[in-house]
Amino acid sequence: MTAKQSERAAHADRIGALGARVRFDQVEKQYPGGAANAVDGVSLDIAPGEFVTLLGPSGSGKTTTLMMLAGFETPTAGEIWVDDQAIAAVPPWRRNIGMVFQNYALFPHMTVGENIAFPLKLRGMPRDEVTRRTREALDLVGLPGYEGRYPRQLSGGQQQRIALARALVFNPRVLLMDEPLGALDKQLRERLQLEIKALHDQLGVTIIYVTHDQQEALVMSDRIAVMNLGQIEQIGGPGELYDEPASRFVASFIGESNFLDGRVTGFDDGLGVIEAPGVGMLRAPAHGGCAINSEVALTVRPEKIVFADELNGASANTIDAEIVTVIFVGEMHRYEARLGGGQTIVLKRQHRSGVGRCGRGDRVRLGWHVADGRLV
């Protein structure tokens, strides 16, 4: 082993243990011939060792953002930093960023062992070291002894794990994962979500994860960046996004939500008063974004809506409604109720017995605590 090789290996070890800080600064990408920017002014500061998920509908620019970080696309504007290095001029093969592709991109002509050893050999690692590290990587993803197989001899979940092992084996500072679980069935997906999460905790590598499955994002991430039309609509922890969506898009994209359209008529003790046609006057916490007479939507999560008699002391909004459907979804009942203005809202209630509280056609009075509503 040459001095240079050992130094390289040691360096890889050092940075891998830490994870890098990744910063996007007003990054834009317009594909040649593309009308709008695929990525449009994305700024994002990811701490070392953080798990950040890019969540958004198809075409919102998630992959493009990853590709620019990995070096396969060049930003048309802005700058990307890894630790304190601007990486625009660094070719992909020197970025030392691991990546798990959506379809795994395992080399079909190489065995599992060769696939995992590939990045190590390129780094000039001596053979016994390569063998050892390959074995360790396979242990890490729970597939010891699979060196001799070819990718086509593996199940989808196994291929996914090999792709993960290959992306991690060279101790990258950052790991990118583009919908890595998209092709797997629900059960396997949920198990691997937890495994990846555990690996992240164990290794401390910075992970940028792409998905359009909000459930997955909520389960795994430290922070979630919700993307839409190339822009980040909101970034925050899972709870923050769920409870305090900054926009109707975010509210609708993460979890289920009810929207009641109305107009701000005044303010009362830090609460905005809005008039919702056919529903009545409703109140919700005000924020800087709403002025008198502005058109807003009051959003409230289905599980926050209760039957009026369940409300306790805190100030609440109440509305009259007629139950349209009742569905028993296992852990709870899901009701759809029509309001005076003709709009429908959804509420979910958990009842001790499997029997619903009321049935189709019943006129009921519903309500929610003022603090549970949000103007967007």
Place this chain on the structure above:
Amino acid sequence: MGDREFDPIQQAQNRRRHERMVMLRDLDVMSRREVLRRGGRLAAGVSAASLLLRAGFPIVPTMAQGTPAASEIKLPEYGEIPANLKGSGELRVISWGGALQDAQRKAYFEPFQELTGIKVVESEGPDTSKIKAMVDSGNVEIDVAEVGYDGVLLLLKQGDYWNKLDYSLFDTANIDASRRHEFAVDMLPYGTVIGYRTDVFPEGPTGQKDFWDLTKFPGPRTTESGTGGVLPFLEGALIADGVAKDGLYPLDIDRAFNSLSKIKSDVVKFWDAGAQPAQMLNDKEVVMGHSWSGRVYAIEAAGAPVKTVWNEGMLSTDVWASPKGSNAENANKFMAFTLLPVSQARLCSLIPYGFVNNAAAKLLPAERVAMLPTAPEYKDQMFDTNVQWWADNTPAVTDRWNEWILE
């Protein structure tokens, strides 16, 4: 090969050969010569030139350019024809199709039908094995066929397949005895001659010795190959080596190849397609070459500075023959009719093959006669190929050629 069995596969091949012939029908008549070389014994396979022509590629100006359009030609007219040629019924003739059969139709078939009262029924693609099958099965559908003389000889070895010709019907006064065989008669002579560039040699070669003289007439040459459906011009090699042209046969194969060796390094190409020597002369790839006579004439007529040396050229020809069991009477009348001086002159006006009846020369313009291989002035200069010798010796020559060319 005289006692070869005839079998289904060969017959299938023959059928295919026939189809190919039909496909070639609208092409340059000389395309047929390539597959007909030396009396038709090589009539098989796809020669490169026939393909060149099938592809419709203008290798060289075609024969048509050497011959005025058929409508402009004034054909000699018949006076009174001999009464014994008249008759009734029909005459079924098979020829090679294409421009040749078109010319034969105008020159022979139409007037024959009109003047003798015998209806002519044409078909295309003669084939000795097919004729054998017809005779064997007793279902003869052909009265006269244009075939190679070796095909006639081949079938004669196997049995009684041909009608003897009745020369009493023929006007033999001007038909050389060498052209009249017991079971066939020559009918379509063509020459193998030297063509040379007049811009390179104002004083050109006069015979095969000059063709072999690399100091007096230096430059690249071309001559016939032993592959691709043609045979090497051993006669020319022997004449150049000092053998008299009337004492050529049996050919001394060793001596001929030794003679060929002397010019081998100056032969840039041994050609196997009739179009090639003319094209090479035309493009000045060679300064002289052995070629079939009509080809050189065609490029000369199109303005290329080339000339034909008839001296020590070789005459080959197809024959008419009549299968056993056919209408021999009408067949003889037909053959005799086509060999009338007027008939011969009519064909020579349409297409530059030679005539068999020497009296035809008097019916043609002098400049037309000069381009035919059988013009009286060339008669003593040229010699006839010996079909029998080639029929017996082709395998030996080919075997020798294959070794020699790789030496």
Place this chain on the structure above:
Amino acid sequence: MATAARAEQARRFERLERLTQRRYLLLLAPAVLFLVIFYGYPVAAMLLRSFNDPAWGFGNFKPLTAARTPIEILGVSLPMNAYLRVIGITLQIAVGTTIATLLLGYPVAYALASMPMSRANLLMIFVLVPFWTSILVRTYAWMALLGTDGIVNEVLMGLRLIDQPATLLNTRGAVYVGMVHILLPFMILPLYAVMRGIDRNLMRAAENLGARPWQVFRSVFLPLSLPGVAAGCLLVFILALGFYITPSLLGGQRDIMISMLIQQQVVQLKWGFASALALVLLVISLIIYLVFVRVLGVQRIFGGGRR
């Protein structure tokens, strides 16, 4: 009772399975029948002919073993004759042509496969145009280009690179040029098909893992394109073995290929010997095919790679 029912069910299932399989075989039947009648029978008859025409035995193979002009290699005298030498020349030309088409075709296929589909389809026309022109026309075009007064010589002389026309036509080089030109599409098409099928993400993955572009090519793209290389080489080589017109028109005295000898014998009605030569050509083709299959695996050649 339950087991009996299950066994019955299994039997029924098996029968169904067999029936389905038989139905697939039925789909193959027309093609197989066609091949047997129009290809199998004539080929078998031809092969038989090499042993029984004009008489039973190995007589037709005698000329192949005759030591007409033995050659000395390292002091050992090897029996040699025109037929063996022509087989040698044929193999030499076929190998040379295959290598040249591969070297020329690979970059072209690579470029086409790297382009957006729409542009590649457009440019593919230029690869295919020669397909629409007859071999003869293309060969003749080369005769016009390579001739003494041909364009190539004129350009070279015009540039004063040479002062008298070079002999380009009627040489082995001209044979290669003509054959490569004709066979190039047969190399490019399978290469292109395989290369198109290579997942571009694999290239990105390799780069991402630290491979420089040439390393990506060497360790990922090249191995994955090998099935195309094998298919292209096999196709070109076997087609080249049977070439006839191009070497005959463009080649020199010694550029004789085995098909020319076969034709020579067919024309002379020595069909037995012609069949023997054809048999040799067939055997060579089969051996080459088996070697390819052995080395590369048939499914890699015809399965379009492992994915």
